[in-house]
Amino acid sequence: MQERVDEKSVSPLYLRVRDHLAAQIAKGLLTPSTRLPSERILAEEHDTTRVTTRLALAQLEAEGRIYRSNRRGWFVSPPRLIYKPTHDYSFSENVTAQGRVPATETLDVTSTHTNSWLATRTGMAIGDPIVWLRRRRQIDGRPVLVENIYLNPKRLPGIETYNFDRSLWKLLREQYGVELRGKQIEMYPTALVDPQASAIGVTAGTAGLYVTRCSRDADGCFVEFDEEFWLHDALSIQVEVS
Amino acid sequence: MQERVDEKSVSPLYLRVRDHLAAQIAKGLLTPSTRLPSERILAEEHDTTRVTTRLALAQLEAEGRIYRSNRRGWFVSPPRLIYKPTHDYSFSENVTAQGRVPATETLDVTSTHTNSWLATRTGMAIGDPIVWLRRRRQIDGRPVLVENIYLNPKRLPGIETYNFDRSLWKLLREQYGVELRGKQIEMYPTALVDPQASAIGVTAGTAGLYVTRCSRDADGCFVEFDEEFWLHDALSIQVEVS
DNA sequence: TCGCCAAACTGGTCTATACCAGATCAGCGA
DNA sequence: TCGCTGATCTGGTATAGACCAGTTTGGCGA
Known part of the structure; x- marks a missing residue:
């Protein structure tokens, strides 16, 4: 499914997904309290699976940039x-x-x-x-x-x-x-x-x-x-x- | 593979694996700086897969009980x-x-x-x-x-x-x-x-x-x-x- | 118009597997 | 004895599904 990127030493896919979402937050395309696209849609957009997508989301969650609301979706974190x-x-x-x-x-x-x-x-x-x-x-x-x-x-x-x-x-x-x-x-x-x-x-x-x-x-x-x-x-x- | 535990509302498997490891640490069977069994072995011991085992390990890591050393294994965390x-x-x-x-x-x-x-x-x-x-x-x-x-x-x-x-x-x-x-x-x-x-x-x-x-x-x-x-x-x- | 209910959608949990890259270690050769 | 080397072990990354349990929503009926 995923077209092979043949360059060596590209960063792992889940980090590229993370960076893509982080950039959208930084650019203001996603603002605090707005919901992110669902995991299934994000996976499709990046030509990958939910497991890998969830790795990317977990990264952003650990950084404090997004949080999840039980079975409702992922949201951009407000300021601390x-x-x-x-x-x-x-x-x-x-x-x-x-x-x-x-x-x-x-x-x-x-x-x-x-x-x-x-x-x-x-x-x-x-x-x-x-x-x-x-x-x-x-x-x-x-x-x-x-x-x-x-x-x-x-x-x-x-x-x-x-x-x-x-x-x-x-x-x-x-x-x-x-x-x-x-x-x-x-x-x-x-x-x-x-x-x-x-x-x-x-x-x-x-x-x-x-x-x-x-x-x-x-x-x-x-x-x-x-x-x-x-x-x-x-x-x-x-x-x-x- | 996994024998179905038919009781309702048992906690998820990865939390049971987490608790099993946490108990071993609490009992002193695993002490700071000792290495945990490898993910593959833990998965086998609990009749599950590496993915689920890694969920359990991630829980303990988040709690600060264990940490990983790059490609060497998981270790019990020393005191803070x-x-x-x-x-x-x-x-x-x-x-x-x-x-x-x-x-x-x-x-x-x-x-x-x-x-x-x-x-x-x-x-x-x-x-x-x-x-x-x-x-x-x-x-x-x-x-x-x-x-x-x-x-x-x-x-x-x-x-x-x-x-x-x-x-x-x-x-x-x-x-x-x-x-x-x-x-x-x-x-x-x-x-x-x-x-x-x-x-x-x-x-x-x-x-x-x-x-x-x-x-x-x-x-x-x-x-x-x-x-x-x-x-x-x-x-x-x-x-x-x- | 309002309230309820079922369908659709969300993340949560889990299986089974594959290949990669770095760390480790046993054993061989100098 | 020492150093190298390759096999083996570790976790790291990734695919491709499946089913479950709450949440949301749209439409139907009163």
């Missing part, structure tokens, strides 16, 4: 959200400030107990009561992260009764007078797997960024431990040191 | 290097402090001129002389990053004549009395593509972390702009805010 962990406290405010539309959904709120994994990270004792909150957050209608938040009910009595579909940071400040001071942040790239992958609506193995954040108030008292699973193409992190 | 951009200055010292063996290779040193991309990031004027240094760095013999470093020859006269196969930070301090103060850091996950992918010896599309760092001395004078391309499974980033 700029996130400054040393400055930003509120997801909603940050997203809004960058001209985009945030949304937050509470998935689950549970009163439970500190396990050993949490204990070493928060300073709480094993067995201490703790409130476990799961949320999904979106930018312009696209889910970009799910998070597990663990709240200290000693410092935040009655916290489990509030509505969490808004800024947690505002809630803490307005209802509990908490001024967050210290934060320990850890992050590394990894794949999203279940249950996070299905919560965010992507296939297992999609590239992600894992971020944890432990926040304390002005007295050094543990307030909140946050575990975030981001889509890898959704954010860019900026840190300033002086 | 902990990197604290707000504290750490020296790659070599940091790697050594974590009980591992660092190595640095200089790939290229060129005296060139500031382009517009660099100008907006460094504050230099377009056309200003600048020294471009490319290095590859290893941990325990495995290349984990390549970097482009741009040095300000006004602040660092004669810098291009030094040997760069050691800590640049020490060189700046000892030879030029530079005390780095301000740093602007930006990072996001993306795929490694050529020329960085081949410089690091991985296939194009391998997951990576892109990090840039702009350093200034105590007077606020631009000293160094660093652009790093890390393997995504090689590091974990920690930031402390107070």
Whole structure:
């Protein structure tokens, strides 16, 4: 089927398909949130098979240029959200400030107990009561992260009764007078797997960024431990040191 | 060939293969730097084909559990290097402090001129002389990053004549009395593509972390702009805010 | 006009196979 | 003993299909 290109050392076909699509995105022929032609059509256009086409798409996905929406197709990625962990406290405010539309959904709120994994990270004792909150957050209608938040009910009595579909940071400040001071942040790239992958609506193995954040108030008292699973193409992190 | 598992809703075969390998790693049957059985053997063991086996391996690679060495095989990933951009200055010292063996290779040193991309990031004027240094760095013999470093020859006269196969930070301090103060850091996950992918010896599309760092001395004078391309499974980033 | 349902379409998973190119290694010859 | 060489092993690239499971959509009927 494929006419043999007899020149030596041409790049592999799947990279040529990748470059062709990348050029169309760069030229503005394909813009954020537009759908790419289907895999079958792309395969036909390049005189190849779906397997090879999917290799090319996987390359662009890994670069963060396109993403897939489950069985709906491939889409051009929007710009990354700029996130400054040393400055930003509120997801909603940050997203809004960058001209985009945030949304937050509470998935689950549970009163439970500190396990050993949490204990070493928060300073709480094993067995201490703790409130476990799961949320999904979106930018312009696209889910970009799910998070597990663990709240200290000693410092935040009655916290489990509030509505969490808004800024947690505002809630803490307005209802509990908490001024967050210290934060320990850890992050590394990894794949999203279940249950996070299905919560965010992507296939297992999609590239992600894992971020944890432990926040304390002005007295050094543990307030909140946050575990975030981001889509890898959704954010860019900026840190300033002086 | 494959005996049909007639239970409904069993997970896909490639995820079962993934989980089987992950369990072996967790149990310690496969330890860092040991080679996995070849794709053909794994396929045979699980009564499937190489294509499906490679899907499973790609999952584990995306999670950072295994990595591939070009045409040599798949290996279990070593622990991530902990990197604290707000504290750490020296790659070599940091790697050594974590009980591992660092190595640095200089790939290229060129005296060139500031382009517009660099100008907006460094504050230099377009056309200003600048020294471009490319290095590859290893941990325990495995290349984990390549970097482009741009040095300000006004602040660092004669810098291009030094040997760069050691800590640049020490060189700046000892030879030029530079005390780095301000740093602007930006990072996001993306795929490694050529020329960085081949410089690091991985296939194009391998997951990576892109990090840039702009350093200034105590007077606020631009000293160094660093652009790093890390393997995504090689590091974990920690930031402390107070 | 509205709502439902079936067809068409999407990506998701999987088989079976082929050939290529670089890495490795055993064995042969100097 | 050492170095070369070729066989063998590895992953890398590619074809040509198949069927499944959600999503979307167009048309039909109330």
